[in-house]
Amino acid sequence: MVWLRCAIPGCCLLWALLYRTGGAAASVRLQAGISCAALLSGVEPHGGNREALARRLGCRPDQLLDASASLVPFGPPAWLRRHVVRALHNEALTSYPDREQWALREAIAKSHGIQPQQVLPGNGAAELFTWIARDAAAVGINWLPAPGFADYRRALATWDACCCAQPLPLRWPADGPQPWPELSLPAEGVLWLTNPHNPTGQLWSRASLEPLLRRFALVVVDEAFLPLVPRGEQQSLVPWLDQHRNLVVIRSLTKVLSIPGLRLGYALGDPERLQRWHQWRDPWPVNGLAAAAGLAWFEVPRRAEQWQRRVQRWVTREGAWLQRELGALPGVTPMPSAANYLLIRGERDGQPLSLQLLREALETRHRILLRDCRSFEGLDDSWLRIGYQSRRGNRRIIHAMRQELPQALNSSNTPASN
Structure with missing residues (x-):
């Protein structure tokens, strides 16, 4: 090789x-360090860009139904809002945040049954990916399962890292958790995993991931969506942190609490590694309001567990409903998912069909945003991702798709383009 x-x-x-x-x-x-196709096509590497799309469509952001991001539509919880408002009237705005974030680290550590030194809060998961990538660039080859989240490549490109996509099968069973597929990867370098996988929604079994910790010099596991998955915590790799110093687990409160504007994630891993990142970063990456929200979540476990169960019931209910309704539409195939999002593929007689005309029609005529999947390496314009909404929002999506699909598919007579 x-x-x-x-x-x-x-x-x-x-x-x-x-x-x-x-x-x-x-x-x-x-x-490429960043997908050339995504760069040339101008495809956004993230969903949730409502402000820019609202300007382009000539409407207000609150008129858009944003299914391009994968957030809980009924969050944040009222008790979290109250806690953040109280923080506004205390010192969250008028004092510098604690640079060490010890109170938050201790609360997170207690929740996961680890030591505070094994926790590093960050300005969302994205900031932490940047510091992981700096370490990973020095280790060697970075293996990125594809399709996968584009932000890993963004972080690795920052440090001129060596990376290679490893294709995953684009057909998978509905039942889960699933075993990690046998990929022909050499036992070297860095492996980046997402559990559940983004964008496919596959939940990997913990047992199938353990051998990977013995094969690679560094294993990064992004578990940002895991708290939303029913029984998903049973597949977390957090319990293996003490046995494997080469393991880094990334968590985020953005998804489960629907607080993307506060920017709060955290890394779990080897204390020496996390301390190194802490020395590299800006002095105050976590603001006072984000820290207050994190403490509100972790300091009262019963309250957090109740919210998590509510979210997981929503994922189960709306996921099953969307699978059934999408499966009845012509020309699209919904893929199985354990997460709060799913992929759909445009197909006719077993051949892929572009769904870009459908996506554009939903945006311009119905103010509905679905995720353009061309930013996921390995997917083309025959794929779209739908983030689950409320039942009312999901009905709106299905109604609009039922209206627009015949015309969109009739105009898509050529195979999908990469």
Whole structure:
């Protein structure tokens, strides 16, 4: 196996992975540090960009039904709002935040049964990905299962890291948790995992992930959506932190509490590694209001558990309803998901069909935003991702799709383009 690096204008990184079998080249795959297709097409790497889309569509942001992001539609909980408002009247605005965030670290550690030194709060998961990537760039090859979250590549490109996409099967069973697929990866470098996987919604079994901790120098597991998955915590790798210093688990309160504006995530891992990141970063990455929200969540476990159960019941109920309703529509196939989002694929006679006309029609005529999946390496314009909404919101999506699908599919006579 030989890695070749090339400098091509317009790309952050370009790598060629050359497989040799019996001395003959079997295949060459080129991977960019950031997906060139996504850059050239102008595809947003994230959902939830309501302000920009509202300006483009000539409407107010609150007129949009945003199913491009995957947030709880009935959050944040009222008790969290009250706690943040109280913090406004205390010192959250008038004092610098605690640089060490010890109170928050202790609350998080108690919740997970670990030591405070194994916790590092961050300005959302995105900030923490940046520091993980700095470590990962020095380790070696970064293996990224594809399709996967684009922000990992963004973080790795910041440090000029060597990375390679590893395709996942695009068909998977409905039951779960599922075993991690057998991929032909060498036992070296860094493996980035998402559980449940984004964008497919597959929940990986803990037992199938344990061998990976013995194979790779560093394993990063993004569990941002795991609290929303019914019985998902049973598959968390947090209990293995003490046995595996090469394991980093990323968690976020953004999804389960629906607080993307506060920016609060946290890393769990080896204390020496986390202390190194702490020394690299800005002095106050976590603001006072975000810290107050985190304390409100972790300091009263019973209240948090009640909210989590409510969220998980919503995921179960709306996921089953959407699967049934989408499955009755012509030209689209809903994929199984354990998370609060699912993929749909445009198909006719087993051949992929572009869903971009459908997505654009939903935006312009119905003010509904679905996730353009071209930013996920390995997916093309035949795929869209739908974040679950309230039943009223989900009915609105199905009604609009039922109206627009015939015309959109009739205009999509050519195979989907990458």
